[in-house]
Amino acid sequence: MTLYRRILMAYDGTEHGRLALEQGAEVARTNDAEVHLLAVLRLPASLGFMQEGYPQQWIDEQMEAVRKTLDEGVSRLRDAGLEVTGYQREGEPVIEISHLARELDVDLVVVGHTPRGRLARWWHGSVGTTLLDELRCSILVVMPREGEPGASRDA
Numbered sequence: 001m002t003l004y005r006r007i008l009m010a011y012d013g014t015e016h017g018r019l020a021l022e023q024g025a026e027v028a029r030t031n032d033a034e035v036h037l038l039a040v041l042r043l044p045a046s047l048g049f050m051q052e053g054y055p056q057q058w059i060d061e062q063m064e065a066v067r068k069t070l071d072e073g074v075s076r077l078r079d080a081g082l083e084v085t086g087y088q089r090e091g092e093p094v095i096e097i098s099h100l101a102r103e104l105d106v107d108l109v110v111v112g113h114t115p116r117g118r119l120a121r122w123w124h125g126s127v128g129t130t131l132l133d134e135l136r137c138s139i140l141v142v143m144p145r146e147g148e149p150g151a152s153r154d155a
Helices: 016-033 056-079 093-104 118-124 128-132
Strands: 006-010 034-041 084-090 108-112 138-142
Touching: 006 016, 006 093, 016 034, 016 056, 016 108, 016 118, 016 138, 034 056, 034 093, 056 084, 093 108, 093 128
Parallel strands: 006 034, 006 108, 034 084, 108 138
Antiparallel strands: none
16 A cells, blocks of 8 residues: 655755655655655745845845755655656745645655754744644654754754
């Protein structure tokens, strides 16, 4: 029985994101699932308040960085023996992940988790936690194991 037919992985190029790719790839192989990878450029709210809006040169540079991150993720998944379709978006990650998940009618979304202190979580929120309220499918939030890079929770 195939549990997941279509999987969407969100990737940001961090160590936590790479760990999520590895685990998501294993789930995809086990389920012979169709794989989609999304990289999102989060536009800082402070730039949106500028009278001129976002500087186009800055957006172009940031989108190029996101494209490179996406290309890296696609390459990692292909090296793991998977066929993958990549997507690049700009906006709020939770919204972009949710929209693409609905558009593709995925069964599972895979995201990495970056442990943060309570103050940082309150200030910035949590993509994984917010996605729980937005998605209509299962979500795998990949956590670093004790002793792995980034596993500590600094305040």
